[in-house]
Amino acid sequence: MRTSTIRCFSAAALLVGLLAPFTSAAPVAPTILTPGGYRVSTNVQQVPEGGRIAHVGNDIHLIAANGTVVHVASNVKPAATKVKAAASPEETGWVTYAYWLNTGSSPISSFTTTWTVPAVPATWHGQTLFLFNSIEPSTGDAIMQPVLQYGPSAAGGGEYWAVATWYLYGSNVFFTNPIQVSVGQTLNGIVSLVGQSGSTYNYDSQFTNIGGTALTVDGGEQLTWATETLEAYSVTAASDYPTGSTVFSGINLALTSGTPSVSWSHVDDTADGLSTSIGVNGATNAQITIHY
Ligand SMILES: *[C@@H]1O[C@H](CO)[C@@H](O)[C@H](O)[C@H]1NC(C)=O
Numbered sequence: 001m002r003t004s005t006i007r008c009f010s011a012a013a014l015l016v017g018l019l020a021p022f023t024s025a026a027p028v029a030p031t032i033l034t035p036g037g038y039r040v041s042t043n044v045q046q047v048p049e050g051g052r053i054a055h056v057g058n059d060i061h062l063i064a065a066n067g068t069v070v071h072v073a074s075n076v077k078p079a080a081t082k083v084k085a086a087a088s089p090e091e092t093g094w095v096t097y098a099y100w101l102n103t104g105s106s107p108i109s110s111f112t113t114t115w116t117v118p119a120v121p122a123t124w125h126g127q128t129l130f131l132f133n134s135i136e137p138s139t140g141d142a143i144m145q146p147v148l149q150y151g152p153s154a155a156g157g158g159e160y161w162a163v164a165t166w167y168l169y170g171s172n173v174f175f176t177n178p179i180q181v182s183v184g185q186t187l188n189g190i191v192s193l194v195g196q197s198g199s200t201y202n203y204d205s206q207f208t209n210i211g212g213t214a215l216t217v218d219g220g221e222q223l224t225w226a227t228e229t230l231e232a233y234s235v236t237a238a239s240d241y242p243t244g245s246t247v248f249s250g251i252n253l254a255l256t257s258g259t260p261s262v263s264w265s266h267v268d269d270t271a272d273g274l275s276t277s278i279g280v281n282g283a284t285n286a287q288i289t290i291h292y
Contacts, residue, residue, distance in 0.1 A: 032154040033233055034175075035130045035147055036168040037093060044154045044173040045071050049212055053167055053174055055200065055219035060172055073172040078141035093130075096276045097229035098248075098266040098288045101138070106257035107201065110192045111135055111226050114250035117148065117161045117185045118242035124159050127151050127240040130231040131290070133189045133248065135203075135223035142169040142221060144205045146189035146213065149178065151234075163187065165205045165215040176215050191223065193256065226253060228264075228288045230274065238273065241292040247279075251286035259283050 031038040047053070050065030062071035102108050113133035121127070127150075134145035146165045149157050155164045155178040162178040181187070188208045194216065195202035201222050206214035228248045235241065253262055262283040268275035273292075280287040 033128055033152065034154050034168065034173045035132065035145060035166050035231060036143065036173060039154070039171065039173050041154070043073065043171050044175075045073075046155070047174050047176050047215055049177060052216040052218065055169075055217070060169060062174060076170045076172055078139060078170050093231045093233050094267070095230045095232050095269045095272070096267060096274045096290060097227050097231075098264045098276045098278060099225060099227040100253070100262050100264050102224045102226070102253075102255070102260060104255065104257075104260060106255040106260075107193055107196070107222050108135065108191075108224065108226065108253060108260075109256045110190065110252070110254045112188065112190045112250060112252045113228060113248050114186060114188050115148070115246055115248050117181050117183050117187065118244075118246050119183055120159070120161070121150070121240050121242055123237055123239040125234065125236045125240055127235045128153055128157070128233040129235075129241065130229070131246060132229055132231075133191070133251070134227050134229060135191050136225040136227075137221035138224045139221065140225070142167070142223075144191050144203055144215075144217065144220075144223060146187075146191070146205050146207050148181070148187060163207050163210055163213060165207070165213050167205070167215055167217050169220070174215070176213050179210055179212055181210070188250075193223075228276070228290075230276075230290045238292070241274070243292060245292060246290045248288045248290070249285070251288060253283040253286075262286070264288060 029040040032041040048064045054061045058075045060073040061069045064070050129150040132145045132147040136143045155175045162180045164175045164178040166175045191205040194204045200219040202218045204216045260283050264278045266276040275291045277289050
């Protein structure tokens with residue numbers, strides 16, 4: 001495996017977070033790993049079960065199931081850099097992925113994907129793997145994603161697979177309580193449009209077959225860029241990945257006006273032998289495979 005920017009970046013971020021060695025400079029805030037890379041930990045919030053998120057002006061409210069606002073992220077700016085990194089996926093850990101951008105006037109109303117929890121990797125070096133379907137706004141300053149995770153992240157985790165639903169907007173990150181899943185278990189990740197008011201959109205994302213993973217975001221930007229992604233951090237050997245492949249199947253994209261015409265593109269990490277192939281193209285029962 002080549003000398004990886006991912007590895008250097010994560011090691012540096014951990015050191016910055018743990019040691020904060022500078023005395024004259026402003027204090028360096030601890031960072032923590034999310035599917036959007038390393039983020040300032042005070043901006044990362046777990047969503048209480050049954051809770052939801054609402055954009056309110058330039059703020060983001062985290063609302064518990066009983067209606068109490070339990071956290072306010074004030075005056076949130078869109079990210080200076082995009083959550084996605086189409087030009088150099090290594091920078092934020094997007095190793096290989098497929099994507100489709102909805103350029104039509106009608107929004108995506110639902111995006112489903114089914115996959116199976118892979119075998120655990122042969123080696124453990126503290127690596128983190130994320131596998132997910134996701135949607136971002138065209139600006140790339142947010143992402144909504146039902147995520148399968150192996151290894152540690154802000155949500156917890158370790159030498160096992162777990163699922164959580166994540167929403168990132170600007171520098172702020174929200175996730176549901178991670179739930180451990182078994183090798184071979186079937187996952188059904190979905191993002192659905194559940195409401196619209198003017199130019200703001202309400203979405204729900206979850207693993208439909210796993211309770212406690214639902215996350216609703218009200219008043220967000222329209223989500224247009226759909227992906228099927230492998231993201232990784234602190235991988236030091238090919239054996240830190242599962243062997244073989246992960247097949248994303250049952251990929252269905254619907255618009256509020258019907259079925260779009262979809263052709264998936266993909267980005268590979270050929271240097272490390274990681275790639276994405278489009279087995280069945282289109283918007284209905286598409287199939288996309290991540291090869292390790
Ligand atoms: C509402 O839920 C939050 C989060 O679970 C909790 O901290 C708070 O005490 C609850 N408030 C009431 C009034 O029940």
